[in-house]
Amino acid sequence: MSETEKNIDNVKVMVIACARSVNLEGELSGLHGRNLSGVDNAYVVQVPCSGMIQPRMIESAFNSGADGVIAMGCQIGDCHFREGNKFCRERLLGVRPPMIKKTVPKNRLKGLWMSEVQVNDFKNRVENFKKEVVEELKLEVKKA
Amino acid sequence: MISVVLTKIVREGQKVLLRIEDILNKILGSEQNVLYYHGAIPNFFMWMLFLSGLLLFAYYTCTLEAAYQSVEYITQKIPFGDMIRGIHRYAADAMMLAVWLHALRVYLTDRYREYRIIAWYSGVALTVMMLIIGISGYILVWDERSYIIVKMMSEFLGALPFVGETLSHAFINDNVISNYTMSMSFFLHAGISLSLLVMLWIHYMRISRPLVNVTWAIGCLLAGIVLVVSALFPATSGPEANFTVEPTYFDIDWFYLWIFPVMKAVGYPLTWLIVLPALVVVTILPSLIKSKDHEAANVNANKCVGCKLCSVDCPYEAIYMAPRNDGSKFKEIAIVIDERCAECGLCVGACNFDAIELPFNLSPVVMDDIRMALEEGAEPVAA
Numbered sequence: 001m002s003e004t005e006k007n008i009d010n011v012k013v014m015v016i017a018c019a020r021s022v023n024l025e026g027e028l029s030g031l032h033g034r035n036l037s038g039v040d041n042a043y044v045v046q047v048p049c050s051g052m053i054q055p056r057m058i059e060s061a062f063n064s065g066a067d068g069v070i071a072m073g074c075q076i077g078d079c080h081f082r083e084g085n086k087f088c089r090e091r092l093l094g095v096r097p098p099m100i101k102k103t104v105p106k107n108r109l110k111g112l113w114m115s116e117v118q119v120n121d122f123k124n125r126v127e128n129f130k131k132e133v134v135e136e137l138k139l140e141v142k143k144a
Numbered sequence: 145m146i147s148v149v150l151t152k153i154v155r156e157g158q159k160v161l162l163r164i165e166d167i168l169n170k171i172l173g174s175e176q177n178v179l180y181y182h183g184a185i186p187n188f189f190m191w192m193l194f195l196s197g198l199l200l201f202a203y204y205t206c207t208l209e210a211a212y213q214s215v216e217y218i219t220q221k222i223p224f225g226d227m228i229r230g231i232h233r234y235a236a237d238a239m240m241l242a243v244w245l246h247a248l249r250v251y252l253t254d255r256y257r258e259y260r261i262i263a264w265y266s267g268v269a270l271t272v273m274m275l276i277i278g279i280s281g282y283i284l285v286w287d288e289r290s291y292i293i294v295k296m297m298s299e300f301l302g303a304l305p306f307v308g309e310t311l312s313h314a315f316i317n318d319n320v321i322s323n324y325t326m327s328m329s330f331f332l333h334a335g336i337s338l339s340l341l342v343m344l345w346i347h348y349m350r351i352s353r354p355l356v357n358v359t360w361a362i363g364c365l366l367a368g369i370v371l372v373v374s375a376l377f378p379a380t381s382g383p384e385a386n387f388t389v390e391p392t393y394f395d396i397d398w399f400y401l402w403i404f405p406v407m408k409a410v411g412y413p414l415t416w417l418i419v420l421p422a423l424v425v426v427t428i429l430p431s432l433i434k435s436k437d438h439e440a441a442n443v444n445a446n447k448c449v450g451c452k453l454c455s456v457d458c459p460y461e462a463i464y465m466a467p468r469n470d471g472s473k474f475k476e477i478a479i480v481i482d483e484r485c486a487e488c489g490l491c492v493g494a495c496n497f498d499a500i501e502l503p504f505n506l507s508p509v510v511m512d513d514i515r516m517a518l519e520e521g522a523e524p525v526a527a
Contacts, residue, residue: 014518016510035517043517048505051457052489055496060511064518075169077180080255081488082459083353088493097453098496115162 006067006137011130013042014066015112016057018050018073020080022114022122039126049073051084055091055100062104068133070126072112085113107136147434154433157252176361182246184358188366189239190340196232197337204284206330207323211286212384219380230374233397236278238370240399243271257430258438259350259460259486264430266347272423273336273343278400280332283315283325289394291385294325296407303412321387350461350484439503440485441492443478447499450476454491454500460484463491 015036036042043066047053050073061069071092073085090096092111100106110129114122161179168177178185203222205214218225247267250256256264279297283290294315302312317324348354358366382394396405407415440462455463455478462484468477478491478500491500492507501507 012518014514016514045510045513045517047489047510048502049488049490049493052493052502052505052507052510054493054507057507057511057514061514061518064515066514066518075165075174077169077174077177078165080253081486081490082351083457084459084488084490084493087457087490091493098494115166117159117162117166 006134008130008134009040011041011067011133011137012065013039013068013070013126013130013133014061014064015042015044015070015072015126016050016053016061017044017046017070018084019046019048020116021050021072021074021085022116022119036123036126038123039130042126042130049079049081049084050088051079051081053088053091055098055104058109059101059104062108067137068108068110068129070110070112070129072114072122074113075115076113078115089113105136105140108133146432150433154252154254158254161249161252176359178362179249181355181358181362182242182249184355185362185366186239186242186246187344187356188358188363189235189242189370192235192367192370193232193239194337196228196235197334199228200232201334206284206326208286208321208326211284211326212381215285215381219378226378227371227374230377230379231370233379234370234373234377236281237397237399238366240274240278243267243274247271251429257433258435259462259484261430262349263347263351265427266343266349268423268427270340270343270347273340275400275403277333277336277340278397279403280329280336282397282401283329284333285381286326286385287382288385288389288391289382291321291387292391292394293401293404294321294329296404300403300407300412300415303416352459352461437504438482438485439487440482441480441487441489441500441502443480444499444501445470445472445477447497448474448477449497449499450474450478451497452476452478453494453496454478457490457494459488459490460486462486 036044050071053071058069058071071088073079073088076085076089079085087096089111091098091100092109094100094106100109110132112122112125114125165177165179168179172178174180200218203214203218203225205211215229219229220226222228250260250264250267256267279293283293298312298316301314302308304311314328315321315325348356382391385391396402403415403419406418410418445468450465450468452465455465462481463478464481465476466479467475480491480500487502487504489502489505492502492505498507
């Protein structure tokens with residue numbers, strides 16, 4: 001992943017998002033309707049609730065070439081299915097089974113909890129996350 | 145057509161709520177966001193009412209001759225009696241208001257139909273029960289207002305065809321207001337109050353972990369508001385009921401007694417013609433929006449290891465574990481109760497063995513989507 005020099009222009013981010021959180025209808029454009037409009041190299045795949053996000057999905061995103069992964073659900077406290085986003089957050093924090101594998105780079109994995117009225121804020125955060133991922137990748141190269 | 149309009153209302157309402165929610169989250173934090181306790185808040189007021197009601201009951205006398213005096217005694221002689229009475233009065237209003245806000249929120253966030261239908265029906269029942277409790281509570285004071293309520297209520301019930309005559313005797317026996325009126329009112333007030341608990345049990349059915357308690361901070365805030373209002377606007381009785389004088393006016397508690405001005409304005413039969421259809425519409429509201437095709441989660445018996453994680457995570461008690469005797473080395477298997485399933489996928493997220501899947505959202509398809517987006521999306525594509 002980090003063999004070639006990664007920078008803000010080619011770092012890839014996968015957002016696995018609850019379909020009810022940031023409303024991405026009309027926000028998606030391009031290939032297969034999965035590119036996040038306005039943010040380069042950011043892709044979105046939707047699930048009915050962030051509680052459905054399996055650790056394996058996150059692993060699969062990293063294995064398929066994502067440099068950073070965002071799991072996104074509604075604001076904590078407000079889940080259409082009561083507890084999905086809390087469960088998802090607990091899995092990201094490693095306190096709820098099934099656990100995320102240790103090989104997954106936790107520092108390049110992020111949980112975002114936002115509602116559909118926060119689309120612009122969401123895009124800024126994805127942009128910022130890309131910067132964080134670039135920094136993190138530099139650190140990892142140094143360590144190696 | 146109705147379905148389309150209602151769906152639109154719900155969509156727009158949801159956005160308004162989300163904006164309020166966002167602001168409250170920034171001010172209060174999600175832990176103390178009152179919006180997230182919209183169901184627990186009426187519950188909190190209910191316990192305030194049980195407690196203050198019990199204290200009032202200690203000095204209340206349930207007879208025609210003594211009821212009014214005993215309420216006056218509580219208000220004037222018992223230490224903090226006026227406060228307890230005020231709390232009982234205003235917590236009741238607060239509870240009704242909180243219930244309406246709760247109903248509005250679950251309606252606007254589309255959380256009242258399909259797999260939540262039991263909660264909606266029982267919620268309507270709970271609200272009607274609260275109205276009866278409130279109206280009968282105002283009879284117990286036995287001031288002029290109580291007298292008008294008894295008279296109008298009996299005539300109102302009497303206006304119903306077939307059963308009306310019998311029902312009106314619930315309050316007035318042989319056209320005479322007697323102690324029987326009082327004991328009946330007390331029975332309705334206290335008896336239905338206690339049966340709220342039974343109806344609440346039904347209300348919470350199918351919810352794995354209902355949120356029934358507010359936080360300490362919110363509890364203190366709500367109790368504080370009720371206390372301040374009770375101190376600023378003491379609850380008082382009107383003049384004692386007097387059968388020789390026909391009272392013409394009384395203060396209306398709009399949360400519980402709104403039906404009396406309606407009766408006065410349009411007459412009894414028309415009030416029934418407004419109230420009953422309204423109740424029917426509210427009850428069938430969930431059926432007015434067309435449901436999507438329902439395809440419950442299903443379990444792959446070959447992959448299920450009986451780890452229970454999905455049944456623990458299911459928010460609607462739709463998954464239970466059953467012993468298996470199909471020769472598998474595992475002792476239990478997860479079973480999905482189709483009509484309870486919300487198709488939320490929480491069970492899928494809890495399963496590490498790909499043993500449970502949503503037919504409309506298969507996890508292998510999600511994984512493929514992720515792979516394809518990343519691999520094929522490598523080249524930036526113009527929109």
